[in-house]
Amino acid sequence: MVNTRNVSAALRLGGGVVETKHKKYKCPVWIGELWTARQRQMHPVHYTVSYRASFKPELPEFFIRQYLGEKRNAVVFDPFGGRGTTVLQANLMGHRGIHNDLNPLAHFIAAARRVIPTPAALIERLEKLDLDAGPEPDGEDRERLGPFFHARTLREINALRHCLMPVAFDLNGDPELRYIGLTALSRLHGHSDGFLSAYSFPQISILPEAQRRNNRNRGQKPEYRALKPRIIRKLRADLAEGLPSHYHRMAARNRYTISDACELGSLRGGTVDLIVTSPPFLDKVNYVQDNWMRAWFLGVEQQVAGSGLMMDSDPGRWVNFMTRALTAMGRVLRKGGRAVIEVGEVSSRGNPALLLEELMLEQLPLVCPGGRLEAEALFINTQRFTKLANCWDVTNNSRGTNTNRCLVLRKR
């Protein structure tokens, strides 16, 4: 029997989730398989586009359900919003969302699903686009994109790109074109015939020289891959399941901001009910290099490169950054509201795993405008494939991260 006394009466944790005491933590710790390890179990529109270091939609779903229960129309915020998983799930569950990310690419990906048109409307709009009439890619683009695409495919991508760029960041402009652009962005490179490139990696835009090597090793040359049928196939799959009737009513009230999570000056204090977020894990992901082709597609390469995203290997500087980000989150939370911060255990060759939630716990309680943030609980999601000989010092994988460690803070 799960003892929920210490967390909240609202918690309804399933079997197999246990509360554990550990001297390292000054709050209750819950460990178990909090959500399924199976892939792609949530609404298919979540999977329109992959994104580096995104969390599974099951994570925000779990915490929205735990902390907002039957309530509807709450304000759910993600200050490191990435592809918009939190806000999309909040809208699906009948809440309003605020999405923030310093990376304009993340802003586009999230905001392009504020309005989700019907497949019929999207296909009609797509068919009207003349992708043979756009401007030719310039010499530099042909040079770096040539290893990925057949010349005719590249011309079609470039034509769509030129239609999209003027409206890509306009929340009120042409939702069909923005959704088509989002779908095209998700098809740029990958390893099946559904993608536009020769065989490449789906999640990371590798550099042109790496793709040239890839082509040589595989004995491949990019062949013509027509853009329109691939977009149609993908959007039909993503939109196969209807949206709840409240989706657009909620999403119409979303806000999308491009700001440093340490500042958030455009958001009013005391207005957010729940934050569900995941900050960068030190420098484990290079959000600029890994996304260079998507940034090119949207015409924002310079903005992304100069945005000053947090990518720092130094734990001390990370703590400093997170202390400022938590203070900013504390300001926008209403009293009694919660912030769920997902981090991982970060390993590097030869060093013991660094548990990022411990670094945050050392800063708590934290005074913030309008109150203070206190640690309420820690949830550690362990998946079946993870053999945790010792849940605190995970040793089974030597690199990367392999648990979701979600620290829950409450504003008092």
Ligand SMILES: C[S@@+](CC[C@H](N)C(=O)[O-])C[C@H]1O[C@@H](n2cnc3c(N)ncnc32)[C@H](O)[C@@H]1O
């Ligand atoms: C771990 S990812 C979040 C992924 C997200 N949970 C999702 O499901 O897509 C961290 C995000 O923080 C963003 N980021 C990095 N530095 C930032 C900063 N100083 N302020 C706001 N966002 C930042 C990155 O662009 C990235 O999208």
